[in-house]
Amino acid sequence: MARQDPQTSNGASESTTADQSDDRDEIILRTNPTTRPTLIRLGVVLLLSLGVFGYLQLNPEALGSSDITNTAALIILLLGLILTVRFLIRTIVLVRTTYVVTRSRVEQQYELLFRTHSKGIRFDKVRSHELSQNRIQTILGYGTISMNRGLGPLRLENVDEPETVYEAIRTCAQRAE
Amino acid sequence: MAVRGVGAIVRGAFDAIFRPHRFVEFQTDSYGASRLGVIRQLGSLLGVYLVNLVAYAIPLTLAGIGIQSSQRAPAGFADVVSSYGIDATASWQLLVAFVQNSLFISIATAITLVTFHVGVLIVRDSQGIVQSMHTVVYTTSAYLVATFSAVWYLTNQAGVSGARQLVRTLQAAFVYAIIDALGAGLELPGGRPNSLGVETISTQGQWILAILTLTLLYYLFSLYLGARINHRATRSNAVIAVIAVALSPVVYVTGSIITYIIA
Numbered sequence: 001m002a003r004q005d006p007q008t009s010n011g012a013s014e015s016t017t018a019d020q021s022d023d024r025d026e027i028i029l030r031t032n033p034t035t036r037p038t039l040i041r042l043g044v045v046l047l048l049s050l051g052v053f054g055y056l057q058l059n060p061e062a063l064g065s066s067d068i069t070n071t072a073a074l075i076i077l078l079l080g081l082i083l084t085v086r087f088l089i090r091t092i093v094l095v096r097t098t099y100v101v102t103r104s105r106v107e108q109q110y111e112l113l114f115r116t117h118s119k120g121i122r123f124d125k126v127r128s129h130e131l132s133q134n135r136i137q138t139i140l141g142y143g144t145i146s147m148n149r150g151l152g153p154l155r156l157e158n159v160d161e162p163e164t165v166y167e168a169i170r171t172c173a174q175r176a177e
Numbered sequence: 178m179a180v181r182g183v184g185a186i187v188r189g190a191f192d193a194i195f196r197p198h199r200f201v202e203f204q205t206d207s208y209g210a211s212r213l214g215v216i217r218q219l220g221s222l223l224g225v226y227l228v229n230l231v232a233y234a235i236p237l238t239l240a241g242i243g244i245q246s247s248q249r250a251p252a253g254f255a256d257v258v259s260s261y262g263i264d265a266t267a268s269w270q271l272l273v274a275f276v277q278n279s280l281f282i283s284i285a286t287a288i289t290l291v292t293f294h295v296g297v298l299i300v301r302d303s304q305g306i307v308q309s310m311h312t313v314v315y316t317t318s319a320y321l322v323a324t325f326s327a328v329w330y331l332t333n334q335a336g337v338s339g340a341r342q343l344v345r346t347l348q349a350a351f352v353y354a355i356i357d358a359l360g361a362g363l364e365l366p367g368g369r370p371n372s373l374g375v376e377t378i379s380t381q382g383q384w385i386l387a388i389l390t391l392t393l394l395y396y397l398f399s400l401y402l403g404a405r406i407n408h409r410a411t412r413s414n415a416v417i418a419v420i421a422v423a424l425s426p427v428v429y430v431t432g433s434i435i436t437y438i439i440a
Contacts, residue, residue: 067339067378074387079394086195 029101029168033094033158034142042087049080099156101168104176106147108156121147121154123169123176131166145169193319197399201315202406218307222314226286229318233325234278242329243274282325286317288425289400296421297404300414304407312403320396327389331382340382344389346370355430361438397423 056073060066097110100120107120126147133143143162147154147169159165192200237243250258250269258265294309303309331341349370356363378386397419404415 067383068343071378071383071386074383075390078387078391082194082391089195 025102025104027100027102028172029099029165031099031160031165033097033099033156034140034160035091035094035158036140037137037142037158038087038090038094040140042084042091045080045083045087049076049083052076053080094158099159099165101165101172103172106154106156106169106172108154119154121152123172126169126173126176129166129169129173131162133162189319193395197395198402198406200319201312201399201403215305215307219310222307222310226314226317229314229322230279230283233282233322234275237278237329238271238275241274242333243277244270245273246270248273282317282321285321285325286313288429289313289317289321289422292422292425292428293400293403293418296418297408297410297414299421300410300417302404302408302410302414302418304409308407309403312400312407316396316399316403320392320399323392324389324396327385327392331385331389336379337382337385339378340386343378343382343386351426352430355427356434359431359434361434363434363437 053073053076056062056069056076060069063069063072092112093110096112097108100107100109103123105120105122107118110117128149129145129147130149131143131145137143142158142160143166145156145159145162145166156165189200248266248270250265254269255265258268290309290313293313294303294306297303297309328344331337331344345367349365349367352365353369400422401415401419404410404418405412408415408418410418
């Protein structure tokens with residue numbers, strides 16, 4: 001009865017395992033979410049809030065009395081400021097986010113101010129996946145890819161060229177079935 | 178531990194202002210679906226609400242809001258607290274003021290919960306009472322508390338009389354609009370306001386009015402987000418749920434007028 005040399009067989013299996021592991025971790029696709037929609041929203045907010053604020057400042061009696069008009073201008077200013085900060089933060093987060101698709105999993109990675117966040121799903125755990133694009137998203141060329149909705153979901157937002165990314169995910173998920 | 182607690186508060190305040198969707202979203206994969214699980218979750222949310230309520234009402238009470246110095250403690254209460262060496266009159270006055278200060282916001286929270294949940298039920302998007310309660314508890318703990326605090330400031334502080342007068346005028350005009358719509362012919366103690374104008378609003382008053390308006394907008398927007406995220410409602414259905422909440426003052430005043438007429 002032939003006996004395999006344990007060292008050789010172990011070495012070979014370890015080498016095989018390592019090769020398989022490398023193969024599974026091979027990056028198929030790496031992309032960053034687009035900041036286009038957020039920057040557009042930021043621009044609209046700045047334009048509207050500064051426009052309305054300017055109008056109210058130039059027309060102090062627009063709402064009946066100068067004090068009431070000043071109050072309304074203050075509301076617009078504060079709202080505009082809050083939305084501006086919100087969209088700026090969102091832009092920074094999107095710039096620091098990366099979506100990675102390997103042969104074995106899809107991951108969302110985010111790093112800012114020495115804080116790292118990584119969330120992923122293995123393809124053999126994917127039970128559902130969908131690509132959604134409304135009219136505006138289609139025009140601007142981005143979309144949202146959701147996986148395992150309601151089951152510990154992963155949601156990739158602002159995905160540039162979403163059809164390409166979704167096709168890669170779909171193919172890998174099918175292979176893992 | 179303390180740093181983590183402070184960090185959580187700072188992060189919560191940041192989310193409440195800049196990321197309200199993170200503040201109200203309900204983790205659907207972390208809650209159970211069984212009846213016992215639902216009861217446990219409701220209990221947990223009630224605990225969060227009570228902690229926030231106490232955190233809101235205690236500073237108000239200690240600041241003297243709602244305390245009536247003429248009140249005397251009932252005999253039974255006096256006997257119990259005196260045995261522990263506590264001043265019965267002072268503790269009774271504090272207790273009554275605490276209950277009173279908690280009552281208004283509790284009533285507002287209950288009305289919000291009922292009208293919001295009825296709203297999502299009507300549009301057939303309800304995912305459960307737990308989701309509604311989660312939305313309302315976190316909305317109340319931030320935005321309704323801020324609204325009530327702004328109203329308290331307007332009511333009690335000096336230097337904001339113009340703003341106070343404007344808010345009272347708006348409230349009276351709102352009630353009279355419903356009285357006129359019902360043809361009730363009733364009169365409020367302060368009379369019908371001639372116009373919505375006020376002589377002058379101080380800078381302080383303008384800031385309080387601005388903050389009050391923003392907190393109300395946040396309150397309604399967070400309910401909209403709650404319907405969209407926690408109940409997965411469409412945009413139009415979420416708007417309907419918010420309208421149901423926004424109409425609750427109309428329902429309340431209409432009900433009060435009709436009750437008064439019948440009585």
